[in-house]
Amino acid sequence: MKTFELSRADDPGQAIAAGAKATTAQQGAEIRFIAGGTNLVDFMKLNVETPQTLVDITHLPFDKIEALPDGGLSIGAVVRNSDLAYHPVVRKNYAVLSEALLSGASVQLRNMATTAGNLLQRTRCMYFRDTAMPCNKRQPGSGCAAITGINRGLAILGTSEHCIASNPSDMNVAMAALEATIHIRGTKGERSMPIADFHLLPGSTPERETVLEPGDLITHVTLPPPAPGSRSLYLKLRDRTSFEFALASAAVVVTVAGGKITRARVALGGVGTKPWRSPEAEAELTGQSATPAVFQKAAAAALRDAKPQSQNGFKVELAKRCLAHALKLVTQTA
Amino acid sequence: MPTTEEIPMASPIGRDTPRIDGPLKVSGTAHYASDFHFPGLLYAVPVEATIANGRIRQLDTTAAEKMPGVRAILHRANIGKIFRSSLGEGMEGICIERRPPLVDDVIRYYGQYVALAVADTFEAAKAAADAVRVTYDKNKPNVESQLKADDDPPVVATTYGTEKRLQSERGDAEAAFASAPVKLDQTYATPSETHNPIELQGTTAMWDGAKLTIYEESQAIFNMRSVLAQMFGLPQENVRVITKFVGSGFGSKLWPWTHCPLAAAAARKLGKPVKLVLSRKMMFQSVGHRAHTQQRVRLGATPEGKLVSLQQDYAYERSMLDDYHENCGEATSFQYSVPNLRVHFGRAKRNIGSPSDMRGPGAVPGLYATESAMNELADQLKIDPVQLRVLNEPKIDEGLKIPFSSRHYLECLQVGAEKFGWSQRNPEVGSMKRDGLTLGWGMAGAAWVAARFAAAANVELRDDGTARVACGTQDIGTGTYTILAQLTADKTGVPVDKVEVVLGDTSLPEGPVSGGSMATGSVVPAVFDAADNAAKSLMTLATTTAGSPFEKNEPDDLAFESGRVFVKANGPAGGIPFADILRRANVRFVTGSGESKATFEKKKPKFSTHSFGCHFVEVTWQPEIARLRVNRVVTVIDAGRIINPLAGRNQIEGAVVMGIGMALLEHTTYDPQNGAPINSNLADYIVAVNADAPSIDVHFLGYPDKVINPVGARGIGEIGLAGVAAAITAATYHATGVRVRALPIKIEDLLTSSILA
Numbered sequence A: 001m002k003t004f005e006l007s008r009a010d011d012p013g014q015a016i017a018a019g020a021k022a023t024t025a026q027q028g029a030e031i032r033f034i035a036g037g038t039n040l041v042d043f044m045k046l047n048v049e050t051p052q053t054l055v056d057i058t059h060l061p062f063d064k065i066e067a068l069p070d071g072g073l074s075i076g077a078v079v080r081n082s083d084l085a086y087h088p089v090v091r092k093n094y095a096v097l098s099e100a101l102l103s104g105a106s107v108q109l110r111n112m113a114t115t116a117g118n119l120l121q122r123t124r125c126m127y128f129r130d131t132a133m134p135c136n137k138r139q140p141g142s143g144c145a146a147i148t149g150i151n152r153g154l155a156i157l158g159t160s161e162h163c164i165a166s167n168p169s170d171m172n173v174a175m176a177a178l179e180a181t182i183h184i185r186g187t188k189g190e191r192s193m194p195i196a197d198f199h200l201l202p203g204s205t206p207e208r209e210t211v212l213e214p215g216d217l218i219t220h221v222t223l224p225p226p227a228p229g230s231r232s233l234y235l236k237l238r239d240r241t242s243f244e245f246a247l248a249s250a251a252v253v254v255t256v257a258g259g260k261i262t263r264a265r266v267a268l269g270g271v272g273t274k275p276w277r278s279p280e281a282e283a284e285l286t287g288q289s290a291t292p293a294v295f296q297k298a299a300a301a302a303l304r305d306a307k308p309q310s311q312n313g314f315k316v317e318l319a320k321r322c323l324a325h326a327l328k329l330v331t332q333t334a
Numbered sequence B: 001m002p003t004t005e006e007i008p009m010a011s012p013i014g015r016d017t018p019r020i021d022g023p024l025k026v027s028g029t030a031h032y033a034s035d036f037h038f039p040g041l042l043y044a045v046p047v048e049a050t051i052a053n054g055r056i057r058q059l060d061t062t063a064a065e066k067m068p069g070v071r072a073i074l075h076r077a078n079i080g081k082i083f084r085s086s087l088g089e090g091m092e093g094i095c096i097e098r099r100p101p102l103v104d105d106v107i108r109y110y111g112q113y114v115a116l117a118v119a120d121t122f123e124a125a126k127a128a129a130d131a132v133r134v135t136y137d138k139n140k141p142n143v144e145s146q147l148k149a150d151d152d153p154p155v156v157a158t159t160y161g162t163e164k165r166l167q168s169e170r171g172d173a174e175a176a177f178a179s180a181p182v183k184l185d186q187t188y189a190t191p192s193e194t195h196n197p198i199e200l201q202g203t204t205a206m207w208d209g210a211k212l213t214i215y216e217e218s219q220a221i222f223n224m225r226s227v228l229a230q231m232f233g234l235p236q237e238n239v240r241v242i243t244k245f246v247g248s249g250f251g252s253k254l255w256p257w258t259h260c261p262l263a264a265a266a267a268r269k270l271g272k273p274v275k276l277v278l279s280r281k282m283m284f285q286s287v288g289h290r291a292h293t294q295q296r297v298r299l300g301a302t303p304e305g306k307l308v309s310l311q312q313d314y315a316y317e318r319s320m321l322d323d324y325h326e327n328c329g330e331a332t333s334f335q336y337s338v339p340n341l342r343v344h345f346g347r348a349k350r351n352i353g354s355p356s357d358m359r360g361p362g363a364v365p366g367l368y369a370t371e372s373a374m375n376e377l378a379d380q381l382k383i384d385p386v387q388l389r390v391l392n393e394p395k396i397d398e399g400l401k402i403p404f405s406s407r408h409y410l411e412c413l414q415v416g417a418e419k420f421g422w423s424q425r426n427p428e429v430g431s432m433k434r435d436g437l438t439l440g441w442g443m444a445g446a447a448w449v450a451a452r453f454a455a456a457a458n459v460e461l462r463d464d465g466t467a468r469v470a471c472g473t474q475d476i477g478t479g480t481y482t483i484l485a486q487l488t489a490d491k492t493g494v495p496v497d498k499v500e501v502v503l504g505d506t507s508l509p510e511g512p513v514s515g516g517s518m519a520t521g522s523v524v525p526a527v528f529d530a531a532d533n534a535a536k537s538l539m540t541l542a543t544t545t546a547g548s549p550f551e552k553n554e555p556d557d558l559a560f561e562s563g564r565v566f567v568k569a570n571g572p573a574g575g576i577p578f579a580d581i582l583r584r585a586n587v588r589f590v591t592g593s594g595e596s597k598a599t600f601e602k603k604k605p606k607f608s609t610h611s612f613g614c615h616f617v618e619v620t621w622q623p624e625i626a627r628l629r630v631n632r633v634v635t636v637i638d639a640g641r642i643i644n645p646l647a648g649r650n651q652i653e654g655a656v657v658m659g660i661g662m663a664l665l666e667h668t669t670y671d672p673q674n675g676a677p678i679n680s681n682l683a684d685y686i687v688a689v690n691a692d693a694p695s696i697d698v699h700f701l702g703y704p705d706k707v708i709n710p711v712g713a714r715g716i717g718e719i720g721l722a723g724v725a726a727a728i729t730a731a732t733y734h735a736t737g738v739r740v741r742a743l744p745i746k747i748e749d750l751l752t753s754s755i756l757a
């Protein structure tokens, strides 16, 4: 770990002004906001992140979960993952989000972790963590040790020849299926975008993971009102029963009416370089009856473009089973 | 047959006894080795090689030396002399990685220490270690997981002495196999596994002139003393090693690793106490691990299931310089009756840190292979796997041709089968269902050596009615403090909570290694002897103190029982509490020393001494999501008399959970490119967590083994792990039809199952 300065932001403007002095908000940022610190500090200890300045944003007034007039929900950037998971409205209207959060990490970590921190958590690729190894994400142009090395846990969707790192977040997958909107305040004012546009594919610039620019502060995330009659669910598959990242996961939000699926939102985790929304699966589901054959077609569609590496080919089949089973469970009449 | 009734009910031996050190631990007042602080303490952080094969070209310390708080960057040129240690008699001078740290510039494994940063704070030392620039001439490391045995002579040196590679042979195994009507020939592999005790290893070293004191979480303080004395050219009495508590070791803390002399050398150089605590990453690199093994097992049998031939050819990985022997043949030669047998091993050098003993070393991977082969043979013969074992029960240890001191393996199988409900098993793959899940039932047997190390102890009886027992052994979290209190209480009549137990210091009488599941069995006779001798001192005092009611008696007339001294002829009724005698004599305490000899590796033993056991396992299989979980385990253990069943069950349960890790999760993965154990943290190296722990029903048979010691207690630390993985792979096959012969069983293996609902 390198020596750094820690300051505390008492209002958003202060944080944004401080952050704006950095040359990048991506890999190599000299100034970082620190929220729960559960991801950032880990990487600082490994010298993967070497910020000179940390700005503590946990005192900013973004710690509320509030109902929106349209029936949706606003979630502050520094709301703790535990508080979000156990919020009564989240449990009632957005079960998939609560389940995704509770499937992640451990109680202690969830008590520290925040909404924005979770959105921005970085890959678990083991080479990204080891500064002695080549890694295009950590050190652009140095190569990708995972493609030629150990890649069992990494992505099969959205990869490039430069990087196959998976986005490890469970929360993000639920938010993708819920079509969340990310709200950002920066030097040029406020802007917002669907979560689908927030994370970037690695392409030839895997060091760029999001649209964030220096000074950009995530203030909150909003969820649209729950689709009438919809049910949602998160299913996470992994080697052990708890406290492990997903090998494959599925977030599904489905409405069934008159025996037909009238609306479906599907996102996959553990397999994509970003939270992986699957319009292909959604298209296969919409207008169809809720049957295993339809679920399997949807699963096949979601994985059609999968590009397995030397050790993670099994994820294609695993993700298919995960999605098909999640769809079965969510459409089962109670 | 001896029964468990021999020791009166009032005895604390055999009674569930909560840990006497429990309150200290839960209140954070137990001082582990790295919890000790000293005035002027400096902190050291090693610089780790980031290649696994090559040479240091240049080591640039300029920037690091100038950093704030830095006292020194130590390396080959300035660390000072560290000698090589060598193997001594018995439990002396044992060290797996013999090369003194920093002695040359050759890198043989990733994470090998190349320098040491020492500073006023841990943070400054870590920053300085990170700032040391090292360049290397790099060669491709050999971390190939396919093990082809190197060209080695028939007799090889190992960490513990020389070994014949043809470990055991009787009859003509090859010919008997060739002509056997039923044959099985399979190869099983176990991966490198990392011990991962939660307490990190570390050393705090300080010098007082020519005297060296070490605080270290050691499983063997006296061995550590002897190794350090050699490395620094000191008389043994000038080295003191202190280990008050150990946050578990699983074998990784048995023998000294290179960080220990590094800390001592830094303290010598800087004239201050130095503390060096490893990172979790280093725990994967430089303090040992369970060796990756590959074992070909060939069984020949009659159609009825009688074994006619057993061959085990195993190979294991070792480091470039060291000779650690992963003795997979440990239990092979005696576990079953077979006239023709051959056990042979080979080794393969790799660019890895040395493997070392890990809980149930040798036997655990070995029994995984041989018990798996037995299970496969049973399936092939369509014989129940329990029945196959019954059919091949030996009358004696056929390897050594001597009787077992106490073997109740068949009763283990019978009790286990009954408690589990094994008779309900339908052997057809995928045939058993419950609540929409497919069930798999499997079983396997277990064995682990039982013997004693040499031990000495001291017992004091004090004038306030309390007792003190001292022994230079260690409590590695298994309950040794409590066992010593129970033994002393049993002999002296002092209640367990009035016995002070002092362990973990080489200034105490020499105690046994906390390894091989032998600490408990070893201390029993020493403590008993010490207590008897303390009683003798007491009786002498009673007969020589003016005004004592026993003034007219000879010591031999007296007896000491349940804390009271009395005239034998009059019986215990007229006895006097020992504290009264001491107070009357104005003596604070009487003391007695005791010792017992080693039986481990005795040249001509009369009995074969082992513990036995078996596991019955239920897994559930959910093909829709390729999810396999261990749901229920019944374990029966024949480990002699259990001194503290509460702690004993705890040992077995923990071992079973570790077995789940071995079967389904754990695997230290070496990067093929630069040889790093790449999953070197607890998020990427997957061990079983609480949610993976199934219902575990532990049953002890409890037959005392008086060949081992007067209480009849053998050890229980390791036996619980042996066989678990074989039982789980068998249950997995039963549920899924997938036969996995390379651990751990992975989801990718299970996805090939044709049991789809």
Ligand SMILES: Cc1cc2nc3c(=O)[nH]c(=O)nc-3n(C[C@H](O)[C@H](O)[C@H](O)COP(=O)(O)OP(=O)(O)OC[C@H]3O[C@@H](n4cnc5c(N)ncnc54)[C@H](O)[C@@H]3O)c2cc1C
Pocket (backbone or CB within 6 Å): A032, A033, A034, A035, A036, A037, A038, A039, A040, A041, A042, A057, A077, A078, A103, A104, A105, A106, A109, A112, A113, A114, A115, A116, A117, A118, A119, A120, A121, A168, A169, A170, A171, A216, A217, A218, A219, A243, A244, A245, A246, B683
């Ligand atoms: C052992 C372990 C296991 C885990 N297991 C799982 C798991 O199974 N599933 C899972 O989903 N997650 C898991 N996690 C990850 C965990 O969810 C994240 O560490 C956590 O969500 C990060 O949140 P934080 O608030 O601590 O982020 P921080 O570490 O504080 O910040 C992370 C990043 O976000 C930036 N940031 C934070 N807030 C803002 C903001 N408002 N605006 C702009 N930038 C911001 C920071 O600058 C930093 O770059 C695990 C973590 C650990 C350590």
Ligand code: SF4
Pocket (backbone or CB within 6 Å): A123, A125, A126, A127, A128, A134, A135, A136, A137, A138, A143, A144, A145, A146, A147, A154, A162, A163, A164, A165, A206
């Ligand atoms: S997959 Fe991405 S993060 Fe991992 S080594 Fe390759 S470039 Fe780096």
